[in-house]
Amino acid sequence: xxxxxxxxxxxxxxxxxxxxxxxxxxxxxxxxxxxxxxxxxxxxxxxxxxxxxxxxxxxxxxxxxxxxxxxxxxxxxxxxxxxxxxxxxxxxxxxxxxxxxxxxxxxxxx
Amino acid sequence: xxxxxxxxxxxxxxxxxxxxxxxxxxxxxxxxxxxxxxxxxxxxxxxxxxxxxxxxxxxxxxxxxxxxxxxxxxxxxxxxxxxxxxxxxxxxxxxxxxxxxxxxxxxxxxxxxxxxx
Numbered sequence: 001x002x003x004x005x006x007x008x009x010x011x012x013x014x015x016x017x018x019x020x021x022x023x024x025x026x027x028x029x030x031x032x033x034x035x036x037x038x039x040x041x042x043x044x045x046x047x048x049x050x051x052x053x054x055x056x057x058x059x060x061x062x063x064x065x066x067x068x069x070x071x072x073x074x075x076x077x078x079x080x081x082x083x084x085x086x087x088x089x090x091x092x093x094x095x096x097x098x099x100x101x102x103x104x105x106x107x108x109x110x
Numbered sequence: 111x112x113x114x115x116x117x118x119x120x121x122x123x124x125x126x127x128x129x130x131x132x133x134x135x136x137x138x139x140x141x142x143x144x145x146x147x148x149x150x151x152x153x154x155x156x157x158x159x160x161x162x163x164x165x166x167x168x169x170x171x172x173x174x175x176x177x178x179x180x181x182x183x184x185x186x187x188x189x190x191x192x193x194x195x196x197x198x199x200x201x202x203x204x205x206x207x208x209x210x211x212x213x214x215x216x217x218x219x220x221x222x223x224x225x226x227x
Contacts, residue, residue, distance in 0.1 A: 040220065041220050096206070097143075098143075099155065100145075
């Protein structure tokens with residue numbers, strides 16, 4: 001059983017479209033991190049959100065932490081082929097012990 | 111500034127054998143966490159080492175053990191390999207900052223792909 005549920009599992013869109021990925025849990029987290037993983041590589045951190053209701057922007061990516069610190073979303077505006085990859089959310093419990101979601105596999109077609 | 115390095119990159123073992131995977135953390139980091147990532151899944155937390163001791167552990171059997179050395183590098187050992195142990199094993203390093211460690215980013219290596227036949 002996954003502590004964090006991500007949806008959708010797969011997403012295939014055209015370049016220029018917008019998309020949102022969701023990360024949900026019944027547990028409260030000290031922080032939530034989003035990572036992107038490309039084939040053959042380890043995950044790379046995109047952002048850390050800590051405060052309930054917090055919104056962070058990273059160029060075309062917008063991250064939001066739910067008010068109750070149980071869920072998060074990642075919104076990508078005008079997706080590009082370079083955004084293709086596996087997006088993972090990870091919630092922190094007990095200092096820096098992180099639980100990962102099962103991931104959203106994004107494919108952006110040119 | 112070297113990032114996290116893992117060795118070997120690929121490994122093929124037979125059921126019942128034992129395996130040792132190695133990890134060197136990013137310079138300046140003192141904490142090493144190990145994760146198992148099955149195909150198409152997110153990483154699952156195995157355990158974490160800090161100050162040469164196992165500090166936290168996930169839901170993995172005792173067949174999985176580890177060690178951290180004085181230079182902060184770490185090893186993951188798996189005994190009595192099962193087919194289900196086939197996965198990508200990821201090492202992540204971070205800096206322990208006490209109560210605010212939940213804010214510390216994890217820096218991952220590129221993993222060791224273990225295949226058990």
